[in-house]
């Protein structure tokens with residue numbers, strides 16, 4: 515069997531991952547109101563970790579809501595609150611949903627131990643707690659927590675990247691395609707109009723050729739900042755690719771779409787673009803519009819009409835809006 519190494523997964527150079535594997539001290543909160551047990555646990559933990567003891571479950575919950583911890587160690591037998599109830603509250607709070615929980619159980623309390631494991635408690639220790647076993651289980655839980663935090667962050671980043679355009683921060687085509695169907699269904703259901711606007715920068719190849727690709731990128735960024743100003747909360751704006759941008763506008767009839775199209779055209783042509791210190795250039799864009807045409811229309815046909823309108827705007831001399 516061939517094993518995929520972390521380098522092949524693209525993780526090896528990641529400092530975060532190196533930190534995770536180094537087993538540095540973790541922040542551990544111990545909730546225990548039994549004096550002898552808690553001082554035993556604390557004396558073992560404090561040598562290796564940043565360990566905090568809190569006998570009062572209510573105060574502990576407040577700490578958990580405000581501060582980050584890597585692990586919670588809870589005695590099941592607490593005066594102020596049932597240990598299991600405390601664990602279930604920890605699981606239900608956003609901040610601590612993924613916090614590992616290690617419970618300390620007294621002999622004879624096996625029924626509650628099973629309920630705890632059932633509830634998603636990560637591991638347990640029988641009391642009296644043995645120091646080496648405690649440290650080993652704590653280390654395992656902290657390591658797992660750090661690794662799963664890392665994976666969760668990576669996953670979130672890759673989801674964000676997959677739906678947004680890195681240069682302009684606008685949504686990308688994939689995001690738009692994913693949401694288009696819902697927008698069209700809403701328009702159909704509410705019997706309201708829906709318009710599509712495609713804007714394309716004029717002679718953009720010339721910008722790159724004359725001023726360089728980096729200047730071209732600055733124009734694209736500035737363009738998308740201006741473009742964004744003319745989108746409303748319900749609109750979906752995206753970079754279709756290259757120097758082509760799109761707005762899907764729910765609740766927008768041809769007249770309103772025409773106004774918005776004109777504002778987009780004007781926001782480009784009315785003010786020069788900065789491409790360096792004391793360096794600006796004038797740029798224009800052409801805009802094509804189309805409005806949803808009833809039940810038998812399709813998204814493809816709608817886009818095609820907007821694209822044809824854009825083509826007409828280009829052919830007629832650019833820097834204009836055609837619907």
Ligand code: GH3
Nearest residue numbers: 714715716717718719720722727730731756757828
């Ligand atoms: P038209 O007025 O007909 O739209 O002419 P145009 O030059 O704008 O259109 P064309 O499609 O011929 O050229 C588009 C150019 O956009 C070519 C490509 O190199 C450039 N381009 C596409 N993506 C990027 C990008 O991310 N950065 C930069 N700087 N240029 C890009």
Ligand code: MG
Nearest residue numbers: 714715717718
């Ligand atoms: Mg073109």
Ligand code: MG
Nearest residue numbers: 714715716718
């Ligand atoms: Mg162009």
Ligand code: MG
Nearest residue numbers: 714756757758
């Ligand atoms: Mg183009």
